[in-house]
Amino acid sequence: xxxxxxxxxxxxxxxxxxxYAARIEWGAxxxxxxxxxxLATTKHPxxxxxxxxxxxxxxKPAARFNxxxxxxxxxxxxxxxxxxxxxxxxEIDHLDEYFDNDPSIMAETQAGLALHLSQLARAPIAQPxxxxxxxxxxxxxxxxxxxxxxxxxTNDRCFIDxxxxxxxxxxxxxxxxxxxxxxxxxELADNPTVHVAERGxxxxxxxxxxxHTTLTPRAIESxxxxxxxxLTAAHRVPEDQLKAAVADYAERLxxxxxxxxVSDMRALxxxxxxxxxxSAGGEPSGISLKERLIIEFERISNERFDWTQLQALVxxxxxxxxxxxxxxxWLHRILAQFxxxxxxxxxxxxxxxxxxxxxxxxxxxPILLDRCNLAPSPRGVTIEFSS
Numbered sequence: 001x002x003x004x005x006x007x008x009x010x011x012x013x014x015x016x017x018x019x020y021a022a023r024i025e026w027g028a029x030x031x032x033x034x035x036x037x038x039l040a041t042t043k044h045p046x047x048x049x050x051x052x053x054x055x056x057x058x059x060k061p062a063a064r065f066n067x068x069x070x071x072x073x074x075x076x077x078x079x080x081x082x083x084x085x086x087x088x089x090x091e092i093d094h095l096d097e098y099f100d101n102d103p104s105i106m107a108e109t110q111a112g113l114a115l116h117l118s119q120l121a122r123a124p125i126a127q128p129x130x131x132x133x134x135x136x137x138x139x140x141x142x143x144x145x146x147x148x149x150x151x152x153x154t155n156d157r158c159f160i161d162x163x164x165x166x167x168x169x170x171x172x173x174x175x176x177x178x179x180x181x182x183x184x185x186x187e188l189a190d191n192p193t194v195h196v197a198e199r200g201x202x203x204x205x206x207x208x209x210x211x212h213t214t215l216t217p218r219a220i221e222s223x224x225x226x227x228x229x230x231l232t233a234a235h236r237v238p239e240d241q242l243k244a245a246v247a248d249y250a251e252r253l254x255x256x257x258x259x260x261x262v263s264d265m266r267a268l269x270x271x272x273x274x275x276x277x278x279s280a281g282g283e284p285s286g287i288s289l290k291e292r293l294i295i296e297f298e299r300i301s302n303e304r305f306d307w308t309q310l311q312a313l314v315x316x317x318x319x320x321x322x323x324x325x326x327x328x329x330w331l332h333r334i335l336a337q338f339x340x341x342x343x344x345x346x347x348x349x350x351x352x353x354x355x356x357x358x359x360x361x362x363x364x365x366p367i368l369l370d371r372c373n374l375a376p377s378p379r380g381v382t383i384e385f386s387s
Contacts, residue, residue: 001113001133002074004090009077012086020080027076031069078123085130092135099138100263107267110137111145114153121158139351140264140331146352147268147324154352161351166384169215170206176224183235188227190239201380205242211366211383212250214257214333215347223249247370254371261332262289262321268328269320289321297372303364304338304377310362330355337386338363349385 010028013021092113099106114137125131142153142161153159174185185206186192193202203211209227213219226249230241237245266289296313314325329335333347338361345363348355366381368374 001090001092001116002070002077005077005088005131006073008086008088009080015086016084017081020084023076023079027073031073078125080125082124082127082130085125085127087129088131090133092133095136096138096260100259103263103267107138107141107144107264110141111148113137114141114145114159115149115151118153118156118158121156126158138260138264140328142351143327143331144264144268152352154350163349164215164217164385166215169217169220170210172217172220173206173209173224176221177228180224181228181231181235183231187235189237189242194239194242196380198376198378199380200378203380207382209246211381212246212253213383214253214365214367215383215385219253222253250367250369251371254365254367257332257334257365257367258290258293258371261328261334262293264332265289265321265324265328268324289318292318294372297364297368297374300364301373301375302377303366303369303374305362305364307357307360307362310335326355334365334368336363336365336383337361342382343379344382344384346384346386349387353386 006024006027009016009024013024016024095106095110095113113135117133117135120126120133142159145151145153154161177183177185177188181188189205192205194205194208195201196203196208209223210220213223223246226245227237227242230237230245232238296316300309300313310326314322317325326335330348330353331351335355336345336347337355337359338345340361345365347365363381364372364374366376369376
């Protein structure tokens with residue numbers, strides 16, 4: 001990231017004060033591979049990563065770029081006159097692509113990036129109209145930092161927690177259906193309600209779809225795609241096809257969510273047990289933890305359960321990740337609060353949210369029903385965000 005910014009400054013050095021431009025040229029000659037000098041006409045420095053990674057077989061990148069060199073490059077970047085900084089937007093995404101390969105290292109990487117950006121946000125060059133860096137990190141990154149360092153990202157002005165509301169998520173659902181299906185939500189299904197035999201109720205189509213998501217924009221986009229794929233020539237989805245599409249998606253979402261959950265537990269557990277990062281393969285196996293979690297849910301056998309059952313689950317869990325089980329279940333929206341009076345189950349909304357010990361009525365997310373052989377409650381339930 002720092003090298004990309006440095007390269008951007010090198011490309012625009014003629015627009016900068018002469019003394020600073022000379023410092024940029026000196027730094028480039030001293031630290032950057034010659035291949036980067038040909039980027040004078042490149043407006044997006046994404047090739048920097050490729051060039052830095054393409055080191056000779058006999059020389060690893062780490063040998064070329066030690067800590068002192070990175071520090072010197074960053075000092076030059078930070079010294080750029082804020083008012084003359086050539087506008088730049090950097091977007092960092094898809095950091096989760098290989099998270100499961102080594103969760104403890106990947107969690108530390110995301111946490112380190114978040115902390116670095118937090119510090120960089122206080123630098124003079126961090127002007128909204130000059131330098132913007134957007135980095136998407138796991139919601140659990142804040143939890144990881146808080147557990148390991150006591151630092152809470154939510155207190156930083158550079159941190160944005162995208163807190164959706166139920167009404168905004170429903171509006172997104174309606175827009176996605178119109179965009180991908182060419183029809184409105186009321187026109188999507190044969191009937192305005194879906195008969196849910198296992199619960200003995202007729203459920204509003206929108207609420208039926210939302211109940212089988214984790215109320216994230218990505219989940220909304222995904223469930224719309226699988227439902228729209230079942231559209232008939234009449235631009236309708238028959239009820240049996242709607243149910244089949246939703247059931248299939250819910251099971252896949254359950255698998256994905258459980259996998260992300262155990263990845264976070266492994267990352268936290270590796271630190272908790274040893275006080276330092278374990279080497280690759282040193283944490284509990286993600287597959288074994290996921291399978292064990294499914295087995296434990298099958299033993300619970302019902303989507304409704306209470307605090308005593310949750311504590312029994314934590315007590316019998318494996319040592320390294322047990323301290324983080326409740327928080328991870330809650331943050332990933334597998335575990336919800338249940339309001340018996342209103343038949344609502346409420347999932348976490350904020351990244352710094354924690355499940356209070358005063359909560360006695362709990363519920364497992366309905367996406368687990370088929371995957372974990374859970375019995376549903378014989379009543380209608382509605383998904384909401386916790387307050």
